[in-house]
Amino acid sequence: xxxxxxxxxxxxxRLAGISKRFGPLLANDxxxxxxxxxEVLALLGENGAGKTTLMNILFGHYVADxxxxxxxxxxxxxxxxxxxxxxxxxxxxxxxxxxxxxxxxDNIAVGTELLWRWRSDRxxxxxxxxxxxxxFGLEVRPDAPVGELSVGERQRAEILxxxxxxxxxxxxxxxTAVLTPQESAGLFETLRRLTADGLAVVFISHKMNEVxxxxxxxxxLRAGKLVATHATASTDRAKLAELxxxxxxxxxxxxxxxxxxxxxxxxxxxxxxxxGRPLLDRVDLTVCRHQVVGIAGVSxxxxxxxxxxxxxxxxxxxxxxxxxxxxxxHGDPADMVRRGVARIPEDRHSAGxxxxxxxxxxxxxxxxxxxxxxxxxxxxxSAARAYAREVIEEFDVRCPGPDARTQLLSGGNMQKLILxxxxxxxxxxxxxxxxxxxxxxxxxSYVHSRLLDARAAxxxxxxxxxxxxxxxxxxxxxxxxxxxxxxxxxxxxxxxVSQLGLLMAGHWDILRDILPETVHAA
Amino acid sequence: xxxxxxxLDILLSAAFWTAVLRIATPxxxxxxxxxxxxRAGVLNLGIEGIMTLGAMAGWMAVYQGADLWTGVLAAAAxxxxxxxxxxxxxxxxGLSQHVTGIGVxxxxxxxxxxxxxLVLPQASTPPTVEPFQPLALPGALAQTPLTYLxxxxxxxxxxxxxxxxxxxxVRMVGENPAAAEAQGLNVTAIRIGAVVAGSAxxxxxxxxxxxxxxxxxxFNMVNGRGWICIALVVFASWRPGKALLGALLFAVFDxxxxxxxxxxxGVLPYQxxxxxxxxxSILALVLVARRASxxxxxMIPYRKGER
Ligand SMILES: Nc1ncnc2c1ncn2[C@@H]1O[C@H](COP(=O)(O)OP(=O)(O)OP(=O)(O)O)[C@@H](O)[C@H]1O
Ligand SMILES: [Mg+2]
Numbered sequence: 064x065x066x067x068x069x070x071x072x073x074x075x076x077r078l079a080g081i082s083k084r085f086g087p088l089l090a091n092d093x094x095x096x097x098x099x100x101x102e103v104l105a106l107l108g109e110n111g112a113g114k115t116t117l118m119n120i121l122f123g124h125y126v127a128d129x130x131x132x133x134x135x136x137x138x139x140x141x142x143x144x145x146x147x148x149x150x151x152x153x154x155x156x157x158x159x160x161x162x163x164x165x166x167x168x169d170n171i172a173v174g175t176e177l178l179w180r181w182r183s184d185r186x187x188x189x190x191x192x193x194x195x196x197x198x199f200g201l202e203v204r205p206d207a208p209v210g211e212l213s214v215g216e217r218q219r220a221e222i223l224x225x226x227x228x229x230x231x232x233x234x235x236x237x238x239t240a241v242l243t244p245q246e247s248a249g250l251f252e253t254l255r256r257l258t259a260d261g262l263a264v265v266f267i268s269h270k271m272n273e274v275x276x277x278x279x280x281x282x283x284l285r286a287g288k289l290v291a292t293h294a295t296a297s298t299d300r301a302k303l304a305e306l307x308x309x310x311x312x313x314x315x316x317x318x319x320x321x322x323x324x325x326x327x328x329x330x331x332x333x334x335x336x337x338x339g340r341p342l343l344d345r346v347d348l349t350v351c352r353h354q355v356v357g358i359a360g361v362s363x364x365x366x367x368x369x370x371x372x373x374x375x376x377x378x379x380x381x382x383x384x385x386x387x388x389x390x391x392x393h394g395d396p397a398d399m400v401r402r403g404v405a406r407i408p409e410d411r412h413s414a415g416x417x418x419x420x421x422x423x424x425x426x427x428x429x430x431x432x433x434x435x436x437x438x439x440x441x442x443x444x445s446a447a448r449a450y451a452r453e454v455i456e457e458f459d460v461r462c463p464g465p466d467a468r469t470q471l472l473s474g475g476n477m478q479k480l481i482l483x484x485x486x487x488x489x490x491x492x493x494x495x496x497x498x499x500x501x502x503x504x505x506x507x508s509y510v511h512s513r514l515l516d517a518r519a520a521x522x523x524x525x526x527x528x529x530x531x532x533x534x535x536x537x538x539x540x541x542x543x544x545x546x547x548x549x550x551x552x553x554x555x556x557x558x559x560v561s562q563l564g565l566l567m568a569g570h571w572d573i574l575r576d577i578l579p580e581t582v583h584a585a
Numbered sequence: 586x587x588x589x590x591x592x593l594d595i596l597l598s599a600a601f602w603t604a605v606l607r608i609a610t611p612x613x614x615x616x617x618x619x620x621x622x623x624r625a626g627v628l629n630l631g632i633e634g635i636m637t638l639g640a641m642a643g644w645m646a647v648y649q650g651a652d653l654w655t656g657v658l659a660a661a662a663x664x665x666x667x668x669x670x671x672x673x674x675x676x677x678x679g680l681s682q683h684v685t686g687i688g689v690x691x692x693x694x695x696x697x698x699x700x701x702x703l704v705l706p707q708a709s710t711p712p713t714v715e716p717f718q719p720l721a722l723p724g725a726l727a728q729t730p731l732t733y734l735x736x737x738x739x740x741x742x743x744x745x746x747x748x749x750x751x752x753x754x755v756r757m758v759g760e761n762p763a764a765a766e767a768q769g770l771n772v773t774a775i776r777i778g779a780v781v782a783g784s785a786x787x788x789x790x791x792x793x794x795x796x797x798x799x800x801x802x803x804f805n806m807v808n809g810r811g812w813i814c815i816a817l818v819v820f821a822s823w824r825p826g827k828a829l830l831g832a833l834l835f836a837v838f839d840x841x842x843x844x845x846x847x848x849x850x851g852v853l854p855y856q857x858x859x860x861x862x863x864x865x866s867i868l869a870l871v872l873v874a875r876r877a878s879x880x881x882x883x884m885i886p887y888r889k890g891e892r
Contacts, residue, residue, distance in 0.1 A: 124766070125890050145769030160767045162760035164878055165753075173757045174768035176750040183750050224768075 072100040074136075075263045076121075076152075076232055081130035083116055090116040091127070092287040098232065103254065103264045105274040105295070107307055108284035109503040110475025111461070114267045115157055117284070118234050122154045123147045134232065145174075153225020157236040157267075159217050163210035167203055168192060171224045195226050199256050215246040222253065233257065235266040239273060240501045243361050243529060244564075251277050269503050271300045283307055308505040314536060315512040318519065322539070323352030325388070326403075326492045326523040327373065332382030334368045334547075342368035344547040345382070350492065350523040355514070356552065357538030358527045359563050365547040366496070366527045367409070373494045373525065374406050375399035387491060400429050403491035407481055407498045409527075411474075415481050418470035422462055423451035425469050426484050458483035459509075475506040482510060486517055493517055496527045511537060531560050545569050553577055595844045604843075606728055607798060609836035611636070611790040613735040615814035616821065616828040617742050618786030622668075623818055624746065625779030626759035626882040630686025631671045632787050633811030634693020639664045639788025641697035644795035644802045645704065647714045657731070657792050664788020665781045667693050672780035677773055679886030690811070701802060711801035729797040731789070736829070738786070743825040755779050759880035762887035772887050787811070813866070820870050822877040834869065838862035 076098040083091040090113040098104055108114050119125045121132060126142040133139065134150040147154075161170050172188040189205055196203050201219045209217060218238060225233055239247040254264055254277060268274055274281060275295060282292045283306040291306050304312045327350040334343040343365045350356045360366055371377045372384065375394040384391045386402050394402075408414035416425050427436045427447050436447050451465035460479045462472050469477065478498070485493060495514060499507040514537065518524055528534050534541055540552040543566040550566060557577055565573055595601050615632060622629040629635075643660035647653055667689060674685045705712065717729035746752035754775050757765040762772045790810070795802050813835065821827035842858040849858070 119890075122767075143769075144767055145771075148769045154767065156767065160761065160764035162757055162764050162881070164760050164881065165756065169753055169757075170764070173750075173753050173765065174770045178751045178754060180750050182748055183753060 072102070074098070075100050075134065077133040078117075078121065079131050079133070081117065081120060081127045081132070083113075083120060083125060083127050089287050091120065094130070094284070094287075094289045096282060096289065096292070098263045098265065100231075100261050100263055101258050102280060103258055103266065103278045105278035105281045106265055106267045106284065107269075107274065107281055107303060109286075109307055109505055110501075111473030112284040112307075112503075113287040114284055115236055118154065118236055118265070118267070121147065122152060122234065148228050148230075151229060151231035152234065153228055153230030153232070154234040155218065155221040155225065155236065155238055157240075159221055161209045161217060161220060164208060166206050166208055167212070167220050168205040170209055170220060171227050175228065192223060192227060195223055199226065199253055201226075201253060214241045215243070215249070218242065218246075218250070226257075230262070232263045232265070235264065237267050237269070237501060239268060239270060244531070245361075247273070269501065269507075271303065271504070274303070275300070285309060304504050307503065312504055312508050314508050315515055317355070317515050317537060317539070320353040320519065322354040323521065325349050325351045326386065327525065328383075328385040329372075329379075330383045330385075332372070332379040332384060334372065334377060335380045341380075341547050343372070343379075346547075346549050348542065348549060349552075350525050352491075352521050352523050353518055354540070355518055355524040355526055355538045357534035357541045357555070358525065358544055358549070359531060359534050359541055360529075360544030360567050362529060364544040364567075365549075366544055368547075369525075369544070370406075370409065370494060370496050370527060373399070373404060373492070374408075375404075404494060405485040405488070405490035405492070406494040407478075407485055407496060409496035409500075411477050411481055416469050416477055418468070420469060421466050422455070422460070422469055422472075422480065423448050423465035425480065426451045426454055426465075429484065430488075454480075454483035454487055457487075458513075474501050475503055478502055478506065478510065482513055486513060489520065490517070490522055493522050493524045494527075495524060497529065498526070499528075499530070499533060507533075531563050534563075535560065543567055545571070550574060551578060591845070591848050592841070595841065595848075601840055601844065603727060604840045605833065605836045606732055608839050609832045610728075610732045610735045610797070611793050611810055612814060612817060612832035612835055613739060613829055614790035614793065615787050615811060616817040616832055617735075617738055617825060618664075618783040618788075618790070619814050619818045620821065620823055620825060620828055621742060621746075621755070621783035621786065622780045623883055624759045624823055624880055625755045625776045625783075626762065626880055626885065626887075627672065627675055627776055627780050628682040628686060628884050629668070629671055629689075629780060629783060629787075630683060630815070631667060631689025631693060631784070632686075632814055633807055633809070634690035634697075635664045635667050635784050635787040636693075636791035636794075636807045636811050637697045638667055638693040639791025640795045640806060641701055641791070641802050642788070643792030644714060645700070647796060648712065653715075653717055653796055656796055657789065660788045660792035661785040664791070665785040667788075668781045668784020669777070671784065672777040675886065676776045676780070679888055682884050682886075697802075698804060711803055713800040714796070716795075716800040717797045731793045731797045735789075735793070739825050739829045742786075746825065751775075756880075758887075759882055762882050762885075766887075766889065772889075776887075787814075790814075816866060816870060819877060819879075820866070820873055822873075823880060831869075835862055835866055838865045 074097050078094060078096045081091050081094045094117060106114050116125065120127045123142050123144040123146060131138060134152060139150055140146045168189060171192060176183060192205055201223055203219055203223060209220065238250055242250065258264060278295045280292060281295050281298065281303060283290050283303065285307060301311065329346050329348040332343055332346045333341050336342045358366060368377065372379065375396040375398055378394060431437055431442065436443055448465045455462065455465065458479045460483060461476050499510050502510065514524060526534065526538055535555055538555050541555055541558055542552050543550045543563060545567065550571065562573060562577060615636060619629055619632055639660035642663040643656040646659035647656035671685055671689045674680045675682045717731060719727040719729050746756060754770050758772050758775045766772050791807060794806055817828060817831040820831040839862045842861040846855050846858040
């Protein structure tokens with residue numbers, strides 16, 4: 064649906080001179096952007112660069128301090144999501160905005176009818192939803208409560224929510240951060256269909272391969288400023304990385320080290336699930352000092368149970384778990400910390416940090432009973448603050464200071480905080496679950512290099528990740544989780560991404576080709 | 586044995602069920618009102634005070650010469666006003682819903698007594714009005730119009746919550762206000778509206794006491810009924826149909842204990858019987874409400890543009 068005006072497709076969106084302050088922080092600094100029908104614009108930038116803020120202004124969640132927005136040639140009133148929706152703007156938020164207890168259909172239809180009607184027209188809403196779902200290949204279950212949906216299904220519901228409202232401009236804020244590779248591929252297929260239909264798309268991502276696969280234009284934000292807009296074809300990874308971070312980014316390479324004595328040993332560990340297939344099924348695994356063991360797999364194949372086991376949240380139903388050679392009988396989280404296990408949890412918001420508490424409180428959360436931080440049951444606040452200042456300095460956490468509320472940090476800085484807490488005490492075993500999810504490339508390479516430093520210093524690292532590139536870049540050995548089982552350890556230089564993909568899908572027969580010497584039956 | 590046959594006799598008498606429906610009425614109205622507020626994400630602990638004010642205002646209007654239905658409307662209007670106060674403090678200003686609610690209860694209660702004393706400085710026995718009369722229908726069905734209204738309102742509230750766009754909007758702001766806002770809804774307006782409407786319903790419960798169950802306004806006449814309604818909402822898992830069930834169940838226990846008290850003829854201390862409905866309610870709550878799925882945003886103030 065290109066416009067009759069000559070000189071290319073019509074301009075559907077024009078941001079002019081947008082600025083936004085949060086207290087002393089200038090989150091958006093005089094940003095101007097245009098978007099055309101059928102165009103896919105990728106918005107890049109470090110964590111905390113102001114991408115979400117800009118999109119929230121566009122959608123009316125925030126009001127800009129300065130600047131104007133025009134959609135389809137008409138000015139958009141600030142601060143009103145309703146006005147944005149009516150102007151044809153739809154947004155899929157970084158954190159989903161769906162009500163878990165309501166059905167998919169309810170979530171999509173709410174607010175689309177006049178409030179004061181005697182009856183909602185459910186029949187018409189359902190027909191419209193199913194029609195859209197078919198047209199764009201977005202499968203949904205209209206009557207399922209959102210709480211029962213997988214992450215991928217939730218995201219489809221979010222996109223349908225926008226399409227249901229006839230969105231002509233679709234904003235996707237880090238849509239692939241929580242998707243499996245297969246789900247991401249499906250999403251980009253959908254985006255192609257939508258843009259063929261004339262929709263304009265803005266998507267935010269930290270993953271370069273997505274940017275090059277899916278976008279026409281890239282815009283780069285750095286510290287609130289728009290530093291460049293390029294046609295995607297005329298640029299390359301290294302250049303974009305440098306624009307984002309302000310310096311060139313080199314991925315760290317692991318130095319070859321020979322593994323030391325074992326720190327973690329699992330022997331025949333089974334964890335029952337209460338119903339059906341066990342969460343972990345007769346798992347054997349050894350992690351040694353100076354070694355990174357990567358666990359690949361589609362999420363939901365036992366990784367969560369494995370992580371909970373090693374952090375002491377659950378216990379094996381049968382089998383044996385040993386740390387540094389001694390069997391752990393009744394592990395609990397505090398005991399595991401004392402035994403030298405440090406963890407980077409999968410979800411930093413729910414299991415990693417307490418958002419409403421200060422940075423220093425979060426930093427001593429795992430060891431506030433240590434004599435250095437408390438005496439006779441009273442916290443030694445100044446010692447704790449001094450320690451927090453050291454960690455902040457050492458791990459380059461950008462925040463106003465030890466007393467800042469953790470909630471206000473950007474995602475990347477929260478992760479650095481967790482990293483600081485994890486690594487500061489020289490742990491023996493590091494459990495890293497999705498350690499770089501949602502992080503920008505600068506932060507990713509920082510996290511990777513710190514983990515490799517810990518490996519060099521003698522820690523064993525159990526790396527659970529859905530990002531195969533990350534696993535192959537860091538791990539000495541890889542194992543694949545499928546239905547609660549783990550493959551034998553595979554040396555990282557003997558497997559390829561495509562082989563891992565097959566193993567993740569359960570085709571374990573190819574193990575014979577990878578490890579001819581050990582013939583294992585799956 | 587003897588005891589069982591006494592209970593059987595009671596359960597089989599029409600008079601017992603008439604009493605049950607009458608006793609249940611204020612609980613039905615109060616629980617519905619609280620349910621509407623909580624479904625929108627606002628806990629309303631002002632219920633006890635709002636019921637008291639409704640009881641006083643309804644009665645006072647009739648005592649001053651208004652007809653009964655005008656009295657009912659006056660009660661609802663006063664309840665709505667007090668609800669507006671609660672909503673104004675908790676929704677746009679985001680104050681603690683507990684503290685504000687308790688404040689509203691204290692205010693509503695003392696305001697009622699104050700106005701009553703102001704108008705009737707020296708009444709020692711409470712003056713009476715001519716209350717609603719039971720409609721001439723057989724057996725348990727002979728109830729006053731407000732009871733019928735209460736039961737009708739259960740269906741109305743259920744219909745509005747589950748079948749109309751505005752009901753869906755109310756449920757949405759109680760579950761996830763950020764999502765509601767992203768759908769273009771005005772969270773503040775919807776929450777205020779729900780609290781005001783719910784509070785009007787609570788005031789009807791009060792008006793029932795002075796204009797139907799009794800014919801005068803006494804001090805301490807609401808007597809904790811509001812708090813029972815708060816528990817009944819949990820018992821009902823925030824569903825109108827189950828709220829009706831809960832109110833009826835509580836009324837059955839209450840009516841039963843009264844009669845058993847009489848039948849026991851003073852052998853057992855009467856406090857034991859008084860305790861019974863509450864004990865049984867706690868038991869029912871433990872059994873039923875463990876799996877209740879509560880409105881996720883209940884008691885969480887929503888502030889636009891904050892993370
Ligand atoms: N409501 C708010 N109050 C205070 N500060 C805020 C608020 N929203 C965002 N910020 C700050 O503004 C800056 C930009 O945040 P924003 O969420 O836009 O970053 P982002 O580019 O989306 O980062 P990420 O890649 O981590 O999602 C951050 O420093 C953040 O802490
Ligand atoms: Mg963001």
